[in-house]
Amino acid sequence: MPNAIESVSGNGQVSTEVAEPRIVGFFCTWCTYLAADLAGTSRIKYAPNVRVIRVMCSGRIDPQFVLDAFAHGADGVLIGGCHPGDCHYQQGNYNCLRRARLLKRVLEQFGIEEERFRLEWISAAEGDRVRVVIDDMVEKLRKLGPLQLKRGPALVRGGSGEQVPQEVGV
Amino acid sequence: MPDAHNPDTPPRIGVYVCHCGTNIAATIDVPALAEYAAGLPDVVVAREYKYMCSDPGQELIRQDIREHNLTRIVVASCSPLMHEPTFRGALVRAGINAFFLQMVNIREHVSWVHTNKEEATAKAKDLVRAAVRRVRLHKPLEKRRVEIKPEVLVVGGGIAGIHAALTIANSGKHVYLVERQPTIGGHMALFDKTFPTLDCAACILTPKMTAVGSHPNITLWTYAEVAAVEGYVGNYKVKVRHKPRYIVEDLCIGCQECVEACVYKEGRWADEFNLGLSKRKPIYLPFPQAVPQKVLIDPEACIEFKSHKCKKTCVEACGERKAIDFKQEASTEEIDVGSIIVSTGFKTFAAHRNACYGYGVYPNVYTSLEVERLVNASGPTSGEIVLRDGTTPKMVGIIHCVGSRDHNTNRWCSKVCCMYSLKLAHLIRERTGAEVYNFYIDMRTPGKGYEEFYDRLLDEGVHFIRGRVAEVADWPIHPSEEGKLVIRAEDTLAGFVRRIPVDMVVLSVGLEPQSDARDVRRLFNISCSEEGWFLERHPKLAPVSTFTDGVFIAGACQGPKDIPDSVAQAGAAAAEAMALADAKYVELEPYTAHVIEDACSGCKTCLTICPYTAIAFVEETKKARVNEVLCKGCGTCAATCPSGSIEQNLFEDQEIFEEVEGLLAYA
Numbered sequence: 156m157p158n159a160i161e162s163v164s165g166n167g168q169v170s171t172e173v174a175e176p177r178i179v180g181f182f183c184t185w186c187t188y189l190a191a192d193l194a195g196t197s198r199i200k201y202a203p204n205v206r207v208i209r210v211m212c213s214g215r216i217d218p219q220f221v222l223d224a225f226a227h228g229a230d231g232v233l234i235g236g237c238h239p240g241d242c243h244y245q246q247g248n249y250n251c252l253r254r255a256r257l258l259k260r261v262l263e264q265f266g267i268e269e270e271r272f273r274l275e276w277i278s279a280a281e282g283d284r285v286r287v288v289i290d291d292m293v294e295k296l297r298k299l300g301p302l303q304l305k306r307g308p309a310l311v312r313g314g315s316g317e318q319v320p321q322e323v324g325v
Numbered sequence: 326m327p328d329a330h331n332p333d334t335p336p337r338i339g340v341y342v343c344h345c346g347t348n349i350a351a352t353i354d355v356p357a358l359a360e361y362a363a364g365l366p367d368v369v370v371a372r373e374y375k376y377m378c379s380d381p382g383q384e385l386i387r388q389d390i391r392e393h394n395l396t397r398i399v400v401a402s403c404s405p406l407m408h409e410p411t412f413r414g415a416l417v418r419a420g421i422n423a424f425f426l427q428m429v430n431i432r433e434h435v436s437w438v439h440t441n442k443e444e445a446t447a448k449a450k451d452l453v454r455a456a457v458r459r460v461r462l463h464k465p466l467e468k469r470r471v472e473i474k475p476e477v478l479v480v481g482g483g484i485a486g487i488h489a490a491l492t493i494a495n496s497g498k499h500v501y502l503v504e505r506q507p508t509i510g511g512h513m514a515l516f517d518k519t520f521p522t523l524d525c526a527a528c529i530l531t532p533k534m535t536a537v538g539s540h541p542n543i544t545l546w547t548y549a550e551v552a553a554v555e556g557y558v559g560n561y562k563v564k565v566r567h568k569p570r571y572i573v574e575d576l577c578i579g580c581q582e583c584v585e586a587c588v589y590k591e592g593r594w595a596d597e598f599n600l601g602l603s604k605r606k607p608i609y610l611p612f613p614q615a616v617p618q619k620v621l622i623d624p625e626a627c628i629e630f631k632s633h634k635c636k637k638t639c640v641e642a643c644g645e646r647k648a649i650d651f652k653q654e655a656s657t658e659e660i661d662v663g664s665i666i667v668s669t670g671f672k673t674f675a676a677h678r679n680a681c682y683g684y685g686v687y688p689n690v691y692t693s694l695e696v697e698r699l700v701n702a703s704g705p706t707s708g709e710i711v712l713r714d715g716t717t718p719k720m721v722g723i724i725h726c727v728g729s730r731d732h733n734t735n736r737w738c739s740k741v742c743c744m745y746s747l748k749l750a751h752l753i754r755e756r757t758g759a760e761v762y763n764f765y766i767d768m769r770t771p772g773k774g775y776e777e778f779y780d781r782l783l784d785e786g787v788h789f790i791r792g793r794v795a796e797v798a799d800w801p802i803h804p805s806e807e808g809k810l811v812i813r814a815e816d817t818l819a820g821f822v823r824r825i826p827v828d829m830v831v832l833s834v835g836l837e838p839q840s841d842a843r844d845v846r847r848l849f850n851i852s853c854s855e856e857g858w859f860l861e862r863h864p865k866l867a868p869v870s871t872f873t874d875g876v877f878i879a880g881a882c883q884g885p886k887d888i889p890d891s892v893a894q895a896g897a898a899a900a901e902a903m904a905l906a907d908a909k910y911v912e913l914e915p916y917t918a919h920v921i922e923d924a925c926s927g928c929k930t931c932l933t934i935c936p937y938t939a940i941a942f943v944e945e946t947k948k949a950r951v952n953e954v955l956c957k958g959c960g961t962c963a964a965t966c967p968s969g970s971i972e973q974n975l976f977e978d979q980e981i982f983e984e985v986e987g988l989l990a991y992a
Contacts, residue, residue, distance in 0.1 A: 179985060179988055184406075186852075188406075189872070192406060192434075195404070195433025195438050196433060196437070198437055198438070200438055200439065200440060203435070203438075203444040203448045206451050206452055206455070207430075207434055208981065208984050209430075211958055212959035212961060214961030215961060215964050215973065215976055216964060217963070217964040220981055220982070220985055223982055223986065224989065229985075241847065241852075243872070244936055244961065246961075250965065279872065280860060281855065
């Protein structure tokens with residue numbers, strides 16, 4: 156994938172290079188992964204920036220996975236789960252929601268913008284919603300530019316947070 | 326051969342990239358992808374092939390496993406939900422554990438959704454790289470076997486539920502048929518004739534209803550609803566709630582002497598079965614051929630419930646049988662079944678929602694379902710087609726696609742309306758000699774004998790006007806329109822707007838999901854489309870299965886369909902349920918969680934989060950333990966454990982970390 160593309164605005168002017176965001180998706184097997192499959196069988200076209208990791212349930216998504224993705228260069232993380240009340244495992248998506256809310260606050264402290272972490276409920280029937288969400292997120296992250304993670308080592312799994320103690324925190 | 330199960334020996338990975346004809350190869354540079362994969366660490370061999378899932382494709386993998394001593398396999402092809410079982414089988418036949426496989430979805434998630442070949446290939450490379458890193462950590466797993474209970478629950482007693490229940494019961498297995506109305510029969514019981522053969526609906530349905538009622542292998546529960554479903558394929562625990570009908574079913578013999586004896590000499594309340602076109606008493610039999618032949622009491626109407634001062638002539642009439650019980654309460658029963666067939670049917674479009682057609686405003690605007698009752702020999706008028714004032718209509722307009730193919734209401738085609746409109750046109754013309762006008766958008770008559778039926782109607786002199794009706798109104802602008810309803814529509818074939826004065830308007834209402842379809846689907850843990858139709862596992866290859874194993878769907882709850890299609894689907898669902906029961910056991914995916922005891926601090930956080938109470942605290946060791954029989958493998962405990970001491974098989978922390986980092990590792 157090219158790391159940068161040239162974008163041409165409406166009046167024909169070539170703007171400065173825009174880095175293509177790299178997004179890691181965590182999709183639950185029963186709803187959002189299926190929705191992405193449905194988008195495929197329906198030949199719905201969307202931006203190629205999201206790479207999807209399949210988990211059985213959005214409740215399986217450990218906040219560490221998200222941190223790990225950001226630490227390793229992801230510009231955004233997209234979590235997809237079943238709509239509230241529709242979880243294949245009764246309440247995994249609620250657990251996911253709770254963790255995501257907490258995680259958002261942690262990410263904020265690392266200077267990771269809100270738009271970079273997104274939780275969406277997409278049911279198995281909503282193939283087109285996959286397109287809408289992904290295109291929207293890619294568009295926003297293009298504007299935001301690449302993630303500049305200054306305090307990376309503290310985030311890296313196995314990395315030592317103590318090396319940068321002064322910088323971590325509000 | 327290196328020990329495939331030994332984590333210390335470096336894995337030997339084979340990567341297989343599928344062209345899927347041109348489905349993948351048209352958008353992804355497959356040779357480049359395979360070449361890229363060949364250069365990844367631990368990859369011994371990488372190949373591409375036209376159709377990996379074909380026999381020669383699988384043989385390629387098997388041969389490589391044997392010749393190159395491969396211990397891990399990555400297949401980049403379609404969605405794992407499509408062919409994971411296929412490739413797992415290939416691994417097993419080559420002698421390695423089925424779970425040493427990782428699939429990469431480069432069709433549904435890449436080639437079918439992207440257009441730029443360069444970008445698509447780059448994405449595919451990232452995904453393959455992640456899979457290669459992840460598969461190295463895969464551990465050998467075994468599927469769990471659980472027994473399947475042979476009993477089947479059928480929910481909904483329309484024609485689909487009836488047919489499914491009878492099919493299964495005839496095979497010798499026990500069926501519980503739960504119907505929320507006081508009788509089975511569903512919509513079909515309302516019809517007089519069925520298209521295109523004009524068979525008498527009652528003549529073909531009621532024998533089946535009676536068979537259900539008397540079948541030794543069927544437990545029929547009417548006026549009952551499923552309240553809760555627990556468990557998993559082969560072992561569902563279902564709670565059924567019996568609504569009180571204030572009649573002891575075992576004691577009632579259906580003689581209806583109580584109905585006769587009721588203090589109300591005439592019916593006063595809208596008869597549900599006749600869609601309010603006739604009146605019934607507080608104690609009633611839903612309709613003459615109801616199954617079971619048991620009366621029920623409407624507590625909203627019965628004096629005894631209101632004032633406790635009724636003479637209770639019904640109790641007197643029942644006499645020794647003592648079947649009437651005013652104190653009856655709702656009760657709940659729990660049953661164990663192996664599989665469930667959901668056949669909860671549809672509802673018709675509420676015609677007043679389309680205000681232009683005057684339903685509910687003009688008394689002589691009827692819905693098609695009401696007309697079904699009017700033409701029915703056992704209906705409120707004994708089959709005589711008369712208007713509300715008792716006169717016979719001389720001009721009748723039938724408006725198609727009311728609540729179908731309409732962006733303001735429902736966008737779908739309800740599939741049955743063209744044909745039932747033709748049937749009603751035929752019956753009305755045959756019985757009254759009226760001029761009948763059909764207003765249609767397109768005539769949709771695909772089906773055996775359907776087009777021929779349309780031809781027959783054309784010969785019978787029924788009028789067809791192609792165009793959507795703008796409005797139905799009673800404002801005359803010509804003396805011939807006095808006292809009539811005027812249908813205004815553009816005749817798109819003739820190219821002008823027409824005004825047709827009629828005595829009776831029939832609105833061919835479309836089919837909609839039941840209003841509580843979303844609650845029902847949650848109950849059974851199945852999905853539904855945005856409109857509310859239940860979602861099949863695969864639209865072509867698994868049309869009656871759902872994403873919940875052991876739960877099948879049949880009939881119009883899945884989408885609009887006519888009687889033959891509903892029956893065919895019910896048969897298919899019954900066959901699926903029987904196949905499951907005959908297999909006697911089912912293999913469950915081994916994605917369960919387990920506790921690493923050395924690391925567990927005994928904090929009990931996981932106990933509260935497990936939705937299946939599958940985790941217990943062992944007092945002796947002060948550690949948590951997962952009961953693998955109860956665990957369904959969601960993995961939420963693994964994400965919750967503060968000390969990281971719970972792992973989910975095939976979704977271990979380390980495996981997912983590798984996948985994340987593999988995705989992001991720049992090549």
